[in-house]
Amino acid sequence: MNTFKAYLKKEMLESWRQYKYLLLFIGIILFAILDPILLKLLPEILKSKINGDLASLIQIDIKSAVQNYIKDLNQVTLLIVLLTLMGSLSDEISSQKLIFPYSKGANLSSIVIAKILHYAVTISIFIIFGFIINYYYAVTLFSENIIAFKNVLISAALISIYYFFVIILLMFLSSIFKKGVLAALLVLMLHIISALLVNIDKIAKFIPYNLISLANSFTTENILTTIFSVLLYCIILSLLTIKNYKNNTFA
Amino acid sequence: MIKVFNLTKKYGNYEVLKGISFEIEKGTIYGLLGRNGAGKTTTMNILTGLIDYNRGEIYINGKMLDKNKRKPLEEIGYLPESPTFYTYMTGSEYLLFISKIRGIPYKKAKKEIDKLLDLVKLKEAANKKIQTYSRGMKQKLGLAVALLDNPEIIFLDEPTSALDPESRYDIFNQILEMKKNGKTILLSTHILSDAERVCDYIGILDKGKIIFSGKIKELKQKYALPIYDIVFENLPHNIKEKLNNVKWIADIKIKNDTVSIYINDIELAKKNILSELSKLDIPVISLQQRENTLEDIFIRLVKQNEYI
Amino acid sequence: MLNKLSNPELIKLILPLFIIQLGLTVFSIYRLSKDKVKYLPKWAWLLIIIFGEILGCIIFLTIGRERE
Ligand SMILES: Nc1ncnc2c1ncn2[C@@H]1O[C@H](COP(=O)(O)OP(=O)(O)OP(=O)(O)O)[C@@H](O)[C@H]1O
Ligand SMILES: [Mg+2]
Numbered sequence: 001m002n003t004f005k006a007y008l009k010k011e012m013l014e015s016w017r018q019y020k021y022l023l024l025f026i027g028i029i030l031f032a033i034l035d036p037i038l039l040k041l042l043p044e045i046l047k048s049k050i051n052g053d054l055a056s057l058i059q060i061d062i063k064s065a066v067q068n069y070i071k072d073l074n075q076v077t078l079l080i081v082l083l084t085l086m087g088s089l090s091d092e093i094s095s096q097k098l099i100f101p102y103s104k105g106a107n108l109s110s111i112v113i114a115k116i117l118h119y120a121v122t123i124s125i126f127i128i129f130g131f132i133i134n135y136y137y138a139v140t141l142f143s144e145n146i147i148a149f150k151n152v153l154i155s156a157a158l159i160s161i162y163y164f165f166v167i168i169l170l171m172f173l174s175s176i177f178k179k180g181v182l183a184a185l186l187v188l189m190l191h192i193i194s195a196l197l198v199n200i201d202k203i204a205k206f207i208p209y210n211l212i213s214l215a216n217s218f219t220t221e222n223i224l225t226t227i228f229s230v231l232l233y234c235i236i237l238s239l240l241t242i243k244n245y246k247n248n249t250f251a
Numbered sequence: 252m253i254k255v256f257n258l259t260k261k262y263g264n265y266e267v268l269k270g271i272s273f274e275i276e277k278g279t280i281y282g283l284l285g286r287n288g289a290g291k292t293t294t295m296n297i298l299t300g301l302i303d304y305n306r307g308e309i310y311i312n313g314k315m316l317d318k319n320k321r322k323p324l325e326e327i328g329y330l331p332e333s334p335t336f337y338t339y340m341t342g343s344e345y346l347l348f349i350s351k352i353r354g355i356p357y358k359k360a361k362k363e364i365d366k367l368l369d370l371v372k373l374k375e376a377a378n379k380k381i382q383t384y385s386r387g388m389k390q391k392l393g394l395a396v397a398l399l400d401n402p403e404i405i406f407l408d409e410p411t412s413a414l415d416p417e418s419r420y421d422i423f424n425q426i427l428e429m430k431k432n433g434k435t436i437l438l439s440t441h442i443l444s445d446a447e448r449v450c451d452y453i454g455i456l457d458k459g460k461i462i463f464s465g466k467i468k469e470l471k472q473k474y475a476l477p478i479y480d481i482v483f484e485n486l487p488h489n490i491k492e493k494l495n496n497v498k499w500i501a502d503i504k505i506k507n508d509t510v511s512i513y514i515n516d517i518e519l520a521k522k523n524i525l526s527e528l529s530k531l532d533i534p535v536i537s538l539q540q541r542e543n544t545l546e547d548i549f550i551r552l553v554k555q556n557e558y559i
Numbered sequence: 560m561l562n563k564l565s566n567p568e569l570i571k572l573i574l575p576l577f578i579i580q581l582g583l584t585v586f587s588i589y590r591l592s593k594d595k596v597k598y599l600p601k602w603a604w605l606l607i608i609i610f611g612e613i614l615g616c617i618i619f620l621t622i623g624r625e626r627e
Contacts, residue, residue, distance in 0.1 A: 006351035010337065017339040019590075019620055026583060030613060033576050040569075076614070083621040091626075096335050100396050103299050103329040106352045137572065250301040 003107040007114035020084050021122070027080030028126040031072040032134035036065045040141045061145035065138035066131075066152060067216055073127070073159055074191070074212050081163065082170065082187060085119060086180035089171050093178050093249055108249065109242045112171065116238060119167050124160035131156035147218055155215035158223070162211040165230050166191070172237045175244035208233065252277040252404060252435040253298065258307035260293055267293050269459035270307065275437060275452070280430055282450035283439040284549060289456045291439040292332055295408050298437070299329045311404065328402035332409045332439075334393030338382035342373055342392050345381060346399060353400045367395040370425060372418070386413040394422065398429075405429065407438040411445065423449050443545040455549065457556045467545070474548045476501075477540045479512040479524060484534035486510070497527055501551065513543070513551065580613055587616040595625035 015021045039060045089112075092098055102108070135152045166187060173183035194209035204210050205225045214223050253275040260268040267290045275281040283291050296302045298309065300316065309316040312326065336345050343364055350360035368377050371391040376384065384392065390413045397405060407426075411419045426436060426449055440446050446453055447467055454464040463470055487493070490510060491503050499519040504511045514520040528535060543551075587608045596604055604623050607615040 002354040003352050006348055009351070010340075010348055013344070014337065014339060018626065022586075023617055023620055026579060026613065027617065030576075030579060033572075033579075037573055037576065080617055080621075083617070087626070096331070097337060099301065099329070099331050100334065100336070100349060100393070101352055102301065103324070103327060104349050104352055104396070104399065105325055140572065250296065 001110070003101075003105075003110035004114050006101075006106075007111050008118055011115055011118040015118075015122070023084045024081065024123060025126055027077050027084070028073070028123070028130045029133060031077060032069055032130040033137060035068045035072060036134065036137035036141050039065055039068060059144075060142060062138045062142045063145045063147050063218070065142055066134060066147065066155070069130070069134045070155065070159065070212065070216050073130075074162075078166065078191065079188070081123065081166070082184040085167065085170060086174070086184035088119075088180070089115065089174040090178050090180040090183065093175070093245070096250075098249055102249075108246050112238065112242050112245055116168055116171060120160075120164045123163045123167070127160045127163065128153070128156045131159075151218040151220075154220060154223075155218060158211045158215040158227075161227060161230055162208060162215075165208045165211075165234055168234050168237045168241070172241045172244070175241045175248060178248065205229070252312060253281075253437065254308075254310040255298070256308045256310075258294070258297065258309065259305045260290070260297060260302075261305050266459055268297075268304075271456065271459070271461045273454050273461055273464045275435055277435050278430060278433045279451040280426065280436045280438065280449055282446040282453040283437065283456060284441075284443065284446060284453055285439075285456035286441075286553065290459060291456060292408055294456070295329070295331075295406050295437070295439065299327060299406055300324045301329075326403040327406065328397035328399070328404070329406045330390070330393045330397040330408060330410055332412065334389055334396070336381045336389070336392065339380060341378050341380055342384070342395075343368065343377040345392065346395060349396055349399055355400060363399065364395075367398055370398070371395045372421065387415060387418060390414060391418065391422075394425075402434075404435045405437070407436065409439055409441065411440070411442070419445075443549055447545050455552055457553050460556075462552055462556050470548060471545070474552065475542060476514055476517055477520075478543050478547065479514070479520075480537075480539045480541060481510045481512065481528070482508050482536040482538075483510065484536055487531060487533050490531070493531060494527065497523075499523065502554075513547070583613060583616045584608060587619050590620065590624065596623055597625055598623065 015024075043060075098106070098108075098111070101111070131152050135149060139146065169190070170183055170187050173186050174180055177183055177186075191209070194207050195212075198204050198207050198209045198213055204213070205222060206229045208226075208230045210226045211230060214226060255274070256272045257270045258268055258272070259266065259270050271294070273281070283294065285291050293302070297304045298311070298316070311324070316324070337348070340348065346364040346367065347357075347360055350364065355363070368374050371394050373388065373391050373395065376388055381389070381392065390410065394407070394410060397407070410426075411422055414422060423445065426438070430436060438450070450467065452465060453467055453470065454461050456462075486505070486508055487510075490505070494500055494503060494512070499514050499516040500512055501515040502513040504513070512524075524538075528538070588605070591601060591604055591608065599607075604619050607623075608619050609615070611618065
């Protein structure tokens with residue numbers, strides 16, 4: 001517990017001093033504002049470029065504005081999150097920063113858990129905040145096809161869980177390869193592959209990416225299977241990360 | 252306090268430690284000597300539980316150091332050879348961070364940190380970020396970290412390698428002070444005069460074996476062979492060849508005008524040095540006998556080990 | 560649709576975006592002047608920060624700076 005608390009505080013200090021909070025905040029919140037505004041201005045811009053008829057074909061409503069934000073959350077934002085977090089675990093392993101803490105009795109499992117929880121909570125808070133802002137912009141700028149705020153919050157939760165999974169996957173891959181960039185690239189690849197796999201109906205609900213599809217459709221049907229499978233993957237990957245971490249750190 | 256028996260460590264197929272054994276008594280300072288790559292850091296990393304070993308037994312404070320049990324290690328401090336920190340922290344923040352890991356209450360930690368920063372003379376830089384520290388300052392901070400929470404056993408891997416002479420002097424005084432307080436210390440160094448100054452016992456590590464372990468005095472008694480320094484009128488150019496097959500000469504070194512003859516049998520040398528010199532038929536200006544230094548002994552031992 | 564919102568209202572909505580953009584650019588240039596950089600020379604990073612807008616700033620802040 002001492003190690004966990006010490007490391008939680010350390011992660012907070014690190015994120016603050018290395019501007020990780022700032023980057024995550026901007027990477028997540030920015031598009032919540034930017035997207036609806038661009039969508040609002042898009043027909044105007046198009047109107048001046050092409051014929052009015054065509055521009056009026058693009059119908060944007062509240063739902064599609066939020067969906068657009070979800071799209072950005074699993075593209076640009078994911079990239080920014082990976083860029084920001086990729087060095088976090090591998091740096092400590094490769095640069096032997098753990099020798100002092102470890103020789104003074106730090107518990108390696110607590111270190112890994114503190115790291116994962118810290119980033120998971122931080123990103124979840126930003127994502128929920130982002131959805132609230134996005135929803136506000138969407139209902140202010142558009143009028144048709146309203147969705148309930150409750151459903152938007154559920155989408156926020158689903159996306160947060162997906163990010164929780166992404167963070168753990170990143171940590172797990174870093175603990176294997178010890179190179180942050182490589183781990184981040186692999187996460188990105190898996191993300192893209194699973195975006196394809198999720199189209200196969202039979203397995204879709206066991207694929208983490210399905211969380212994004214669910215968030216995008218604003219339904220609450222059959223979401224539990226996916227949530228529980230992802231949480232299970234998270235637990236398994238965390239345990240494997242801890243195990244790798246113990247074996248690889250000083251070898 | 253520390254007992255190492257038949258310790259073996261392999262990196263892949265390369266055997267770094269080939270069954271080393273030594274023992275360190277409580278309240279003494281043991282110096283581990285050996286050239287680059289001899290395995291000093293490896294030994295330290297094993298004893299501090301950082302890396303695994305292949306065979307052998309290690310007892311720390313009577314308890315066996317098992318691969319998975321770190322219990323015996325709760326009372327240690329380790330200063331690695333190039334300490335790394337979270338450099339966005341300040342020196343005192345880092346010490347506070349380590350205190351938290353150890354579960355020391357804030358107030359007590361603050362007090363101890365103040366004391367330690369004073370001890371390693373880092374007070375002024377305490378509130379600067381570690382990324383601005385010099386190598387020597389990092390080493391001092393590392394020592395403070397190692398000493399935090401008053402460990403019984405302290406491992407120091409080349410603790411003064413980055414320090415200026417004054418700091419070096421201070422740190423060695425601190426090390427001696429710690430010994431007075433009953434601490435057990437294992438330190439590694441390349442600087443033999445340092446070892447001579449502070450260590451009670453030394454072990455010489457070479458080619459994966461401990462080729463000597465004991466008191467420095469014993470080492471000197473056993474291996475202290477004199478060296479003859481001879482100054483010739485004109486430096487003979489082929490003196491090495493000429494004296495090559497003299498049995499009691501171990502080595503010949505030429506530095507400026509002085510020819511130093513290292514011997515391996517004192518009795519024979521005493522009897523024959525003059526006759527050998529007269530055989531050369533070159534005018535001699537001076538002939539001096541001197542005690543060899545620890546450095547000489549070290550070099551010779553390591554060299555002997557090469558022929559085995 | 561746009562006519563439904565008056566211009567001042569739209570500006571109020573866009574304002575946070577401007578502030579984020581401006582703040583981040585200024586901050587990135589400030590860090591660029593102080594920190595050691597990686598991979599590219601400083602002037603190249605400056606171009607990325609200015610013309611790459613927010614994404615350029617983020618790329619500079621995440622991979623362009625020497626952390627130690
Ligand atoms: N992780 C590793 N993998 C493979 N070989 C290693 C590893 N660490 C050390 N070695 C090898 O083990 C040997 C001993 O290294 P070690 O660092 O213990 O030497 P040392 O006595 O501390 O040297 P120095 O005086 O330079 O600090 C060296 O030959 C080194 O190449
Ligand atoms: Mg070493």
